[in-house]
Amino acid sequence: MSREFTKVGVIGLGTMGVGIVEVFARNGIDVVAMEVDDAAVERGKGVLAKSTGRALDRGKIAQEDHDALHARVTYTTDMGDFADCQLVVEAVPEQLHLKKELFGRLDTIVAPDAILATNTSSLPVTEIAVATSNPKRVVGMHFFNPAPVLQFVEVIRTVITADDVFEDVKALAERLGKKPVIVGDKAGFIANALLFGYLNHAVAMYESKYATREDIDASMRFGCGYPMGPLALLDLIGLDTAYEILDTMYKQGRDRLHAPSPIIKQMVSAGLKGRKSGRGFYTYAAAGSPEVVADAQTPAEGTRAGVEVRTIESVGVIGSGTMATGIVEVFAKAGYAVTFVARGQDKVEGVLSAIAKSQAKMIERGRLTQEEADAINGRIMGATERAALGDVDIVVEAIAEDLAIKQDLFRDLDQICKPGAILATTTSSLPIIDCAKVTSRPGDVIGMHFFNPAQIMKLVEVVHTVATEPDVVATVQNLCASVGKVAVTCGDRSGFIVNALLFPYLNDAIKMLEANYASADDIDTAMKTGCGLPMGPFELLDVVGLDVSLAIQKELYLEFREPGYAPAPLLEHLVTAGYLGRKTGRGFRTY
Ligand SMILES: NC(=O)c1ccc[n+]([C@@H]2O[C@H](COP(=O)([O-])OP(=O)(O)OC[C@H]3O[C@@H](n4cnc5c(N)ncnc54)[C@H](O)[C@@H]3O)[C@@H](O)[C@H]2O)c1
Numbered sequence: 001m002s003r004e005f006t007k008v009g010v011i012g013l014g015t016m017g018v019g020i021v022e023v024f025a026r027n028g029i030d031v032v033a034m035e036v037d038d039a040a041v042e043r044g045k046g047v048l049a050k051s052t053g054r055a056l057d058r059g060k061i062a063q064e065d066h067d068a069l070h071a072r073v074t075y076t077t078d079m080g081d082f083a084d085c086q087l088v089v090e091a092v093p094e095q096l097h098l099k100k101e102l103f104g105r106l107d108t109i110v111a112p113d114a115i116l117a118t119n120t121s122s123l124p125v126t127e128i129a130v131a132t133s134n135p136k137r138v139v140g141m142h143f144f145n146p147a148p149v150l151q152f153v154e155v156i157r158t159v160i161t162a163d164d165v166f167e168d169v170k171a172l173a174e175r176l177g178k179k180p181v182i183v184g185d186k187a188g189f190i191a192n193a194l195l196f197g198y199l200n201h202a203v204a205m206y207e208s209k210y211a212t213r214e215d216i217d218a219s220m221r222f223g224c225g226y227p228m229g230p231l232a233l234l235d236l237i238g239l240d241t242a243y244e245i246l247d248t249m250y251k252q253g254r255d256r257l258h259a260p261s262p263i264i265k266q267m268v269s270a271g272l273k274g275r276k277s278g279r280g281f282y283t284y285a286a287a288g289s290p291e292v293v294a295d296a297q298t299p300a301e302g303t304r305a306g307v308e309v310r311t312i313e314s315v316g317v318i319g320s321g322t323m324a325t326g327i328v329e330v331f332a333k334a335g336y337a338v339t340f341v342a343r344g345q346d347k348v349e350g351v352l353s354a355i356a357k358s359q360a361k362m363i364e365r366g367r368l369t370q371e372e373a374d375a376i377n378g379r380i381m382g383a384t385e386r387a388a389l390g391d392v393d394i395v396v397e398a399i400a401e402d403l404a405i406k407q408d409l410f411r412d413l414d415q416i417c418k419p420g421a422i423l424a425t426t427t428s429s430l431p432i433i434d435c436a437k438v439t440s441r442p443g444d445v446i447g448m449h450f451f452n453p454a455q456i457m458k459l460v461e462v463v464h465t466v467a468t469e470p471d472v473v474a475t476v477q478n479l480c481a482s483v484g485k486v487a488v489t490c491g492d493r494s495g496f497i498v499n500a501l502l503f504p505y506l507n508d509a510i511k512m513l514e515a516n517y518a519s520a521d522d523i524d525t526a527m528k529t530g531c532g533l534p535m536g537p538f539e540l541l542d543v544v545g546l547d548v549s550l551a552i553q554k555e556l557y558l559e560f561r562e563p564g565y566a567p568a569p570l571l572e573h574l575v576t577a578g579y580l581g582r583k584t585g586r587g588f589r590t591y
Helices: 017-026 038-057 063-071 096-109 125-129 163-175 191-207 213-224 230-237 239-253 262-269 322-333 345-364 370-378 403-416 432-436 470-482 498-514 520-530 537-544 546-560 569-576
Strands: 007-011 030-034 073-076 087-090 115-118 138-143 152-156 179-183 314-318 337-341 380-383 394-397 422-425 445-450 459-464 486-491
Touching (some): 007 017, 017 030, 017 038, 017 063, 017 138, 038 063, 038 073, 063 073, 087 096, 096 125, 125 138, 138 163, 152 520, 163 179, 179 520, 191 213, 191 230, 191 239, 191 262, 191 520, 213 230, 213 459, 213 498, 230 239, 239 262, 314 322, 322 337, 322 345, 322 370, 322 445, 345 370, 345 380, 370 380, 394 403, 394 470, 403 422, 445 470, 459 470, 470 486, 498 520, 498 537, 498 569, 537 546, 546 569
Parallel strands (some): 007 030, 007 087, 115 138, 152 179, 314 337, 314 394, 337 380, 394 422, 459 486
Antiparallel strands (some): 138 152, 445 459
16 A cells, blocks of 8 residues: 655755645645755745745635645754654755765654655765665655646656655655656656756857847747747756756766856856846846846847848748748738749749638638738739849748759849848758858848748747848848747857757657657656646657758757767668658657
8 A cells, every 4th residue: 555645844945845845735735844044944935925825816726725735834944853754855955965964864863664755856866865774765756847837757766766665756746736757867867868958058059159048048939839948947947956967967977968068157156046046147136036137138129239221121932832831921911012933833823822721711710801811912922933033122032952952043043133132041951151152242141040830930040141241130130020020140050049959959859768768758748747848859859750850960960060969870760761750650659
């Protein structure tokens, strides 16, 4: 029979501890909450009161349940008060010596059958366990931040944890409304092992000034639908905690990509630990406040001084595929006159009928009227000759992803387009400078990387080469805003912001599966319910297509020569076998 948990202890009332107290107390379990001193107890109490107060205000909890929740929590600075707890969860700072010392003491206080759990994100649970006289009763119980919100819990089973111990902890997590997964004792477990490489990479991008903090964060929110950008998430996690996690992961796996980016250490040393200290990558209204306030790095509104934007009234689009069709629709809907060029009359008709189909759907849903659709269509003109683009203010090309074909096009556009017209490419992988250099006006050439479906996805990566003129960048940024898109700006290198951050993480997930550390289902669950991502990595890979994913990963590897970016052999094998994802009915999963 599994253990009954009626009274548990929580040590440390910081970022995680308070949330864990709330989870237990909300579910009818008595909690003894311990901190180092009275001041820390008061701080923790205050944070809990705020969190439950918010729930009360929003009607998510009734007054009497709220009061009962608080009545279940007792506070202490004396570990002796854990004597009759059936489980103690530790959430003190991520330092091995501290945790070992605590567990050694706890071991002498709690009953022989009580369970000791650590909320460590990365430290070896086995080492913490052997600091006690009975390592069999020690497990990891890794909650995610914010603990009351995120459903995922990793239950870490060491080689010595007794079966009934991790089974009982798993059952308890289920009783708390969580989705627990049992995993082995490896630094970072599932979620952090995959998350922190990505977070560290985002910091490196920021540190090297490849893009601004706002643009890096906006990229992942609007390009991938993530609930937060990586730098804002690091501020929430706490930079000191993040540093320790990366450091532990690096020391265990010696993967250079986990070596903490130098700036993290510098920020921690300077006391910039993220939200909890009021400043990290961003500045907050106060310590602990989620409200971001402007600081010296906040970009100024409007166009940069001294830069005059070009006038854009008419837009040319080249291509007849999914992206081109979406882009035509985006510009026409925003009121621009659009001329698109396709390779034949049948292709012109194809684009127009795809647009009509998409409009019909919107009309059906009441999002568009027939009059509006007619007005939009009145602004769209299809052509089969590039010469039709002689007068447009900007051309956006979305033809085949092949350098020779694109270079031919840019040579043509250079002859056809009027002086001052901007020449943009939607390439996701080719160097834009290679398109620019075949024209006589490389300063006018720029990348406009839309996401699929262009009508819906908010993000556009505005990619400047070493030659792009500042007024061209500013004009395209403004143009994006005028069609309701979020523009982020970055340099001309493989993957830009989104793919460079996304694909190495997906590749890491494949390597984790290949190493049999966790199943595809568990990994997808971890990233969806632990990190709030809209899709798990294997779901996403199957949607994107494994051939496309492999090609992107290969390019990233070639450009950066990072050993960690080498495509996972399993990905190559699946592609070779023709298992390309949903489109072929089989990828990581069978459809
Ligand atoms: N921050 C996250 O997003 C996150 C997520 C999951 C797990 N974790 C893990 O949770 C643990 C706690 O991290 P955090 O971010 O909450 O840290 P934190 O710095 O916000 O809080 C730690 C708290 O522990 C208290 N403390 C220190 N020594 C103590 C002692 N001897 N007895 C009692 N209390 C003591 C501190 O006063 C502080 O309030 C770490 O192991 C971390 O890796 C963190």
